[in-house]
Amino acid sequence: MKGTVHYEKRDDVALLSIDNPPVNPLSSGVRQGLFDGVTQALEDDVIKSIVVTGMHRAFIAGADISEFGAAASEGVGLHEALKLMEDSSKPIIAAINHTAFGGGLETALCCNYRIAAPTAPVGLPEVKLGLLPGAGGTQRLPRLAGVEAALNAMVTGDPILAPQALELGIIDKIAEGDLVEEAIAWAREIAASGAAPSRVRDIEDRIAQDRGNDEVFTRAAAQIEQRQRNMNAPARILKCVEMAANTDDFDAGLAFEAEQFQECLNDPQREALIHIFFAERAANKIPGVDKDLPLIDINKGSVVGAGLMGGGIAMCFANAGIPVRVHDNDPENLARGIGVIEANYARTVSRGRLSQAEMDERMSLIIPTEKFEDLGDADVVIEAVYENLDLKKGIFERLDKIMPEGALLATNTSALDLDAIAASTSRPADVCGMHFFSPANVMRLLEVVRGEKSAPVTVASALALGKRIGKVSVVAGNCPGFIGNRMIHGYSHQAALMILEGAKPAHVDKVMYDFGLAMGPFTMLDMVGLDLGWRARKMVGGSNDVTVRIPDELCELGRYGQKTGKGFYRYEDGDRTPLPDTEADEVIKKAVEELGYPQKEFTDEEILKRCIYPLVNIGAKILEEGHALRAGDIDTVYCNGYGFPTQVGGPMWYADSVGLDNVLADIERFFADSGDELWKPSELLVTLAKDGKTFASFDA
Secondary structure (H helix, E strand, O other): OOOEEEEEEEOOEEEEEEEOOOOOOEOHHHHHHHHHHHHHHHHOOOOOEEEEEEOOOEEEOOEOHHHOOOOOOOOOOHHHHHHHHHOOOOOEEEEEOOEEEOHHHHHHHOOOEEEEOOOOEEEOOHHHHOOOOOOOHHHHHHHHHOHHHHHHHHHHOOOEEHHHHHHHOOOOEEOOOOHHHHHHHHHHHHHHHOOOOOOHHHOOHHHHOOOOOHHHHHHHHHHHHHHOOOOHHHHHHHHHHHHHHHOOOHHHHHHHHHHHHHHHHHOHHHHHHHHHHHHHHHOOOOOOOOOOOOOOOOOOEEEEOOOHHHHHHHHHHHHOOOOEEEEOOOHHHHHHHHHHHHHHHHHHHHOOOOOHHHHHHHHHHEEEEOOHHHHHOOOEEEEOOOOOHHHHHHHHHHHHHHOOOOOEEEEOOOOOOHHHHHOOOOOHHHEEEEEEOOOOOOOOEEEEEEOOOOOHHHHHHHHHHHHHOOOEEEEEEOOOOOOHHHHHHHHHHHHHHHHHOOOOHHHHHHHHHHHOOOOOHHHHHHHHOHHHHHHHHHHOOOOOOHHHHHHHHHHHOOOOEHHHOEOOOEOOOOOOOOEOOHHHHHHHHHHHHHHOOOOOOOOHHHHHHHHHHHHHHHHHHHHHHOOEOOHHHHHHHHHHHOOOOHHHOOHHHHHHHHOHHHHHHHHHHHHHHHOOHHHOOOHHHHHHHHOOOOHHHHHO
16 A cells, blocks of 8 residues: 555644655555554544544645546545545544645544644635545535635635634634644644534535525626636536535535545546646656756846846746846847836736735846846856847857856747757856746746757756746747647637638638637737747748738738727727628738639538647657657646647647547648648557557656
């Protein structure tokens, strides 16, 4: 059995200490240990009360994910152990030393009382894995915290720190000194009082106030639709809490929760979300990079460029408590960039998500400088100027002269040749890409690009820095566009072709929105600004690509997107809701007629395939070339950087769920019909499909 629970007699108190390092998941040995420990305490007449606590870095950090989807094959089941605890004739106190998530908090809720360390976080994050709290959490938490707070905790899955947990009634006390000693003393007081142990299941005061209150559930349903569209677990959590509120039969509520939990277990979304969970963690395991490799000690950073990307990157450093110098060769741009940073923080303060003192502290860590040489006082420098290879090479020539030996030299380029940039220095081994996604201070994804000569310590240090500043990092090889932007070209190209072939932008956008993306390709272009690509193409004398004909002609009419109130759609009074527009329709109609594209009707199914399958095919080519290590890395990139719906697991996992033979058949059909090299099937895709394998098997 995995894990154990140590039993210790402290005179008349039994102390049960959970030992399953590093974070004490509810593995078979822990479940059995809790059952055996409580049983032993109940059978010992000397013992008057019981304290349960955790060793190492957690109380209990949740279930053992390796057991998900199958019945535990060893020892006592969790429900059996928790029932014994809840029905105990002797009071049980949970001493929450640190993390109590998922089944850990549910275990604490089956104790009679809860005391926590001041920094201990609690929560029920199962929704992030496509699950719901399945050990009574949906029924017990509302009885302590009330329906609204409990729903918010379970639907978001966000952690709740001890002070807020005390305020909500989830815990009863915060320890002022030694947690275990205070818990033992409190246990003795409770036992001496002679009062019957209090059970959460019997507490009715708060939940009774919400009985018949349809408004709270209607409001929660609307929030779920807005924030977690197409995700099944949040809706099931809502049903369970409604059951808790609207019946006084607690056991019926538990039975309903068990039914809904089983529905989650059987839902493909659960597998997809767990795939992403493990893929994000696997992305930092890089062949050839020893986990014990000494890393660059990063205490100070520098950023070249004070535009939106440079400013966002500087905020990432400051948010992590790392001082950072920001340079721009234009003093006005530098001042403007610092002003944007300050405005971003001020907006966060106004929303109550940051205190003024915290803002002031972070702003003090961001040091603007007009002197390029000042950047040399750093352990890492990130270049974040606009995409021009010669400009970036020139900057790295200068950085080579001022940065200390052993410093990390990174470029934020989204597509340019990293090796060409590194070759402009005398130390290409110290150079890598650190491609942030806009806005850099918000988006979780960081592509760490490994050049031909990037040293293992360079890559490992960039990954460690990414983790420190709160990013999900993925290693990419040096190819045009790396992973994400190389793949997105196929998606955008096919969307643009379809409107030349007769599809309506609103139809394409609706299909992709219904699939789970935050917005379709044309709404996204309007949001980003059609003029960005248009201006770049004008600088190089234009483009022969027919798919840019329509956005360029829209720009010629001053239709740049949301910023001008007109693009593919029109926008009224600053509202971002896209509305149909006859002028845009006329531009599209004229371009189609002049280019002579035959028109046809599009089904939702074909639109979806034409947009998603290029991602799969190009992703497979990236894998076969070795520019991505795993299919899971590609899924991590798309779910964290491009808004791909996590509940379908990313483009490669989605292809597996459809069946690679089915995906290949459609790609071969599109290739035969169009002759477009974009549709030439990847050799890896062909091999996997013919062998009846999956991208997941490629990762194994």
